Amino acid sequence: MSDAKLSLRNIRKSFGPLEVCKNITVDVHKGELVCLIGGSGSGKSTLLRCINLLDPIDDGEILLDGVDISVPGFDPDPVRRKIGMVFQSFNLFPHMTVLENIKLAPMKVKRMASRDITEQAEALLDRFGLLDKAHVYPDRLSGGQQQRAAIVRALAMEPEIMLLDEVTSALDPELVGEVLDVIRQLKAQGMTLLLATHEMGFAREVSDRVCFLSDGELLEIAPPEKMFGAPEHARTQQFLERVLRTQNLS
Amino acid sequence: MSDAKLSLRNIRKSFGPLEVCKNITVDVHKGELVCLIGGSGSGKSTLLRCINLLDPIDDGEILLDGVDISVPGFDPDPVRRKIGMVFQSFNLFPHMTVLENIKLAPMKVKRMASRDITEQAEALLDRFGLLDKAHVYPDRLSGGQQQRAAIVRALAMEPEIMLLDEVTSALDPELVGEVLDVIRQLKAQGMTLLLATHEMGFAREVSDRVCFLSDGELLEIAPPEKMFGAPEHARTQQFLERVLRTQNLS
Amino acid sequence: MDNTQNTARGKPRAPTRRQAYEQKARRKSLLIAAVSSAAAIALLVVLVPMAPGWEAVQRSFFNWNVLVKTFPKLLSAFTLDLILFFAAAPAIFILALVIALMRNVTRPALYPLKLFAIVYIDVLRSIPVILTIYLIGFGIPGLGLLPPWNSPYIWGSVALVLAYSAYIAEVFRTGIESIHESQRSAARSLGLSEASMMRYVVLPQAIRRVVPTLVNFLVALLKDVALLSFIGPVEVLRQAGVYKSLFANFTPYVGAAIIFLVATIPAIRFADYLMAKQNAQRTR
Amino acid sequence: MDNTQNTARGKPRAPTRRQAYEQKARRKSLLIAAVSSAAAIALLVVLVPMAPGWEAVQRSFFNWNVLVKTFPKLLSAFTLDLILFFAAAPAIFILALVIALMRNVTRPALYPLKLFAIVYIDVLRSIPVILTIYLIGFGIPGLGLLPPWNSPYIWGSVALVLAYSAYIAEVFRTGIESIHESQRSAARSLGLSEASMMRYVVLPQAIRRVVPTLVNFLVALLKDVALLSFIGPVEVLRQAGVYKSLFANFTPYVGAAIIFLVATIPAIRFADYLMAKQNAQRTR
Amino acid sequence: NECSTGKTLADGMLTIATGNPAYYPWVIDDAPESGQGFEAAVAYAVADKMGYDKAHVSWVRTSFDGAIQPGAKNFDFNLQQFSILPERAEVVDFSVPYYTTTKAVVVTTANGKQDTPASLSGVKSLKFGAGAGLSAATFLESAVKPEQSTLLYDDVANTVAALQANQVDAVIFDLPTALFVTAVQMDNGKILGQFPTDVNDSPDHFGMVFAKGNPLKSCVDTALAEMKSDGTMVAIEDKWLASGAGVPVIDMSK
């Protein structure tokens, strides 16, 4: 267990009377890609936000490389450098060009020289086919390009693990593919990834393990073949049926 | 040709220098369900808005029961009574309850008595499983419920044809099914339907004919088996491939 | 709190690490806040009276005797502000709505109305309220009108109504324009006429949306009623001015300020609350 | 227009039915608008001078001789308004930003600052500007300050700075709060500190977003500079008042109104334009 | 000059303040430098007695309220019909009175109030206007108690304008101002009467205002006393102020 890159132990989280995470325990190993699936409001985003210390958990432990980062009062900023996060609504800073978006955190947090980080950023942009958009403002980009830029921005901090929260669900169907390609590429390079997604096909193809959340409970963890082929829980079955009925009809 | 319920002849529409509909010709027969598919910005929404006279066309003719309703200066209000339209973003009036939303147009346009229309509205709500939500404000409803209420609101005017513009694309995947069910029901009852959609599976299952739009051009009209099985155009193939790759991976 | 809640759900649990930490943090921050605030206030209370000139300030601005002598009269003068305010506010509301609708006219035959509305709004928004009050409140009665039609109360209120109806017409216009095109599309697609759409769909939402701004403008109106004192009416500002001249002391102005504070802060808070509520709804 | 466009794209086409109709409709509505506007203006021009008392109005308010005699002096008095305005505006901007940030403080140790900001904003927003001007502009110099430190120019400007910094602090606060939580989350998740987030991510967006409101407040400020005349400075309003007494005629006030119109309408239009642009962006 | 040496604002100069604008008949044509008008003449006479010739007198303007507030001043003394009141004397110093007058009620023949009996009960029924700073408001309240609320204005011009616009039935001024207003500013004005000298706050004593504790006060007081005893003051009065001799006195017993 202690060899896990990221390890969630009995996480609990409530908003007022609403329990959003109910005793969630899961490990993510180095280089592994774990998908979180589940209905709307099942707590996927909240769980990811908690891992990145954007929301404090009520109870339980979050271990990063065996260190409990959820100790109350723990300084979140160094932790966040190691954990990159990308959101559903692309969240680029609209008043900065793509390159400025990418350079901001390395310059202000890591205090890197502008020149060094520019080189590194351009290399990243090039790798993800965005080099020609470096000096463009986000509102001139398509959703897919914005989302890829947001991923590059997170990568520029050289995180050890990436959290991706439904990074394709605000995209037009045609643009989904290019973002999923980026995720495949990240996985191929050995990045540890935890992602919440509604793209069942993609989850099935790419993930090492899939977690099914329902109303804040982690009902089932299984390899994708098992999860999509022969889910154990009735609720998992029911959820998959409903979603797949429309997504995979053809 | 003249037996078509709705007949579009050489429709052209530009926004400034941007041609959004390029010479579109298509007939919709009574009781038929025609789907418009195509990438983002291909002109689906614009075409539907033109049919409902929300945007004036630049050239061409729109015949409803053989009458050209696109003659400049034609009074749009009587036409709109015959054509119901439902939008992507549910567009219920937020300051009215569901029932008030439904009653508004029949009372103010058809000048029906409040009691008559209440009865009729309740019958409709019942049919679509929303009777218990009659006195609820839209913001208390789920997206699926809102969209169903919007459909009921359009139906209350007893239109002869319904235009639906991506009515499921703002919905969580789990809620898509309930709205598609309503559309199936409408078709079963003989309603003439023209709908823009990204749900390829659904389009394939339910439509009589599918139109593929690309950059404002109507590239291909075909029955669904043909369109999804053996599309003629290279661009159609390419589009379907890209979309289906993510939607139907499993 | 957390414990009670747990108990209420029938699951009494030991406080978690987070709860313990937060309770401690809360206590600590309360303590720090209390100590630092108390220290700041203590510094104020001790240091300020030691400042050179503090006695002069106190005598001129916070003179208890003067305050006691003048406050009741100030308060009764403030009723005149309130009367003028409540007379003007409904007229402003109605006139502003009419002007906003005229501003929105699209029918060419009604174009003069639109033109009128544009000029009306532009002119009255650009001129200082005090200047409008002088021009209308002093000028018009000077044209030989007979009593009671030359009353400065009437023409002063008219001046306020004109000025504020221009501001508030713009508020309404912003509200009307903030209603998303899709709401209009939905209404039109149901066959509602332009007028019905405006009346049943757009205006109710628009007005609701600008309520916070309206409240803020009402607060501004109440404050500007004080400017009517320059054309005669002895409302609270003028009354304070008379006492100031009499006692050569500024305490009556402080008294007037206190009255305005008490009268307007609740309204301002209410507007803030409404605004915050709307923002919360929009981002949800 | 449409034809030119077609030609430009190298496809000269006969005008479509819609184009023909729209051209006709445009001509017709232009005609109707022109005729009805002309009729309305003609009515004004013909009827108004026939109204009883029009001559008196004209003599009192639109007296050409008086205008010619007074306007140059009014204009030069207006430069004082401009000087005071440009002196106050930057100070207001900086102070408002500081107060807004103090208002937003979350660290318990800094709680007195927050408390101060809340009281500051509340008090200064609730008191009529003219009262603040009287209190500060008259009161402070009365405390025994020596020239030049008792100048009404200085203290009048200070009064304006205090009052407007409270308003504009609220504008900034609204702007800061309007930046969506997701922008903050994104910044924090990159490891930016609270302060860096504020400085590089939130403030630049917030300020940009409130620019139209700021412009409107600047217009209000320019108009309120006129209130400083009540504590001495002979700016345009006071100058007009002096001429009014001298000529027993309101035309100088009309002259002052014209100056304000010309000075503020471009700014108002600019704010409207910015607002419309932002709205368009938001709904796109 | 020996009395005031080192006590003036600017060495060797006497800085005198008046209103903005300054009104007839106290200052003619708003130009005190000319020495025309009662207060301008008095100012130069005082300056002369103190040893300052015309070239060593400079004028500044202040508002009425600005002058009687506490604190340092930008003038040596200020004269614009300040009534000497005990409350004011707590924050500024007054010279000995340089003029004493009564308050008078001005009406216009245009509104039919010109025949109001010159008695307390007669004036009680009028709607009054007055200058806000000019102690008239308090006088009305304490001595007349009018039945209708009084309207107050910032200066003489606005007060007269209100009377001419019929917004008030009558206005109250000090007698010289009333005489001037009815003689020059209004063609249909009439003085209804002046108040007797034995009611509250009447007569009005006008004094020059000094910053509290200004040592110059004693020099000016000496100069004023000299002017009164050697007849200078009477001569200036006769030259600039119309005689109020024919103005009826309001009967306060009816």
Ligand SMILES: Nc1ncnc2c1ncn2[C@@H]1O[C@H](COP(=O)(O)OP(=O)(O)OP(=O)(O)O)[C@@H](O)[C@H]1O
């Ligand atoms: N800041 C908050 N305050 C109160 N409730 C919240 C907050 N954030 C989330 N919630 C609630 O917590 C529950 C879980 O939300 P969460 O966003 O984690 O779900 P999700 O699985 O990401 O759903 P989706 O698929 O819609 O993104 C929801 O009921 C939501 O309303």
Ligand SMILES: Nc1ncnc2c1ncn2[C@@H]1O[C@H](COP(=O)(O)OP(=O)(O)OP(=O)(O)O)[C@@H](O)[C@H]1O
């Ligand atoms: N009112 C308008 N003014 C200018 N351009 C417009 C307007 N409405 C639509 N367009 C443009 O017309 C093109 C077609 O838009 P339309 O909304 O019809 O596409 P769509 O097929 O519905 O796309 P989507 O799948 O994103 O809804 C787009 O390029 C769009 O930017």
Ligand SMILES: [Mg+2]
């Ligand atoms: Mg989520």
Ligand SMILES: [Mg+2]
């Ligand atoms: Mg569309």
